[in-house]
Amino acid sequence: GDSVTQMEGPVTLSEEAFLTINCTYTATGYPSLFWYVQYPGEGLQLLLKATKADDKGSNKGFEATYRKETTSFHLEKGSVQVSDSAVYFCALSDRGGSEKLVFGKGTKLTVNP
Amino acid sequence: DAGVIQSPRHEVTEMGQEVTLRCKPISGHDYLFWYRQTMMRGLELLIYFNNNVPIDDSGMPEDRFSAKMPNASFSTLKIQPSEPRDSAVYFCASSSTSGGGETQYFGPGTRLLVL
Numbered sequence: 001g002d003s004v005t006q007m008e009g010p011v012t013l014s015e016e017a018f019l020t021i022n023c024t025y026t027a028t029g030y031p032s033l034f035w036y037v038q039y040p041g042e043g044l045q046l047l048l049k050a051t052k053a054d055d056k057g058s059n060k061g062f063e064a065t066y067r068k069e070t071t072s073f074h075l076e077k078g079s080v081q082v083s084d085s086a087v088y089f090c091a092l093s094d095r096g097g098s099e100k101l102v103f104g105k106g107t108k109l110t111v112n113p
Numbered sequence: 114d115a116g117v118i119q120s121p122r123h124e125v126t127e128m129g130q131e132v133t134l135r136c137k138p139i140s141g142h143d144y145l146f147w148y149r150q151t152m153m154r155g156l157e158l159l160i161y162f163n164n165n166v167p168i169d170d171s172g173m174p175e176d177r178f179s180a181k182m183p184n185a186s187f188s189t190l191k192i193q194p195s196e197p198r199d200s201a202v203y204f205c206a207s208s209s210t211s212g213g214g215e216t217q218y219f220g221p222g223t224r225l226l227v228l
Contacts, residue, residue, distance in 0.1 A: 032215055043117075043204055043219030044156075051215070089156065093215055100146065100169065101217060105155040
């Protein structure tokens with residue numbers, strides 16, 4: 001079945017450092033890809049998404065590009081802030097239309113001042 | 114927009130007791146999802162509904178778990194009897210097929226502790 005593999009955390013960075021969180025997927029068909037973020041004590045919220053190959057999703061300085069040839073959707077940010085400390089989840093939707101999401105296990109990011 | 118509303122936010126109960134978790138999706142959304150999150154197993158989809166009808170309950174761990182959606186604005190997840198291994202954070206999420214769909218909106222979660 002469909003699956004998502006994320007780099008294992010936790011990841012600890014200093015403020016203004018560059019961030020990469022790797023995500024690869026296995027799916028039949030052409031999934032939509034997502035990054036969700038979970039701040040402490042809260043539910044998940046959508047950070048960015050891409051619906052087809054070579055699309056780039058971006059939000060709040062975060063970016064991810066849908067790479068079909070490498071089945072990847074790596075999350076990047078050029079300069080992290082303390083407020084970016086959270087758990088990040090990569091996910092796919094195999095129908096791209098409100099069907100169920102398959103989530104990775106999450107990567108915890110801590111940014112120190 | 115009030116977002117997805119879940120109640121209670123915290124629940125502490127004793128093993129063997131019945132637990133009912135509640136969810137009010139965003140108005141107009143036609144999909145509703147129930148998830149469970151634990152440190153060991155991560156985020157698991159338990160069941161989801163479309164237009165109040167259960168579509169996939171393959172993630173429901175066992176017969177002790179049941180979920181209902183009597184109308185478009187309310188859903189419950191019931192555990193009877195509860196066990197310590199049910200301790201987790203339970204999330205409800207909703208989404209809409211209109212306007213493209215795809216994005217799921219999560220509630221704040223219910224933290225359940227079974228003693």
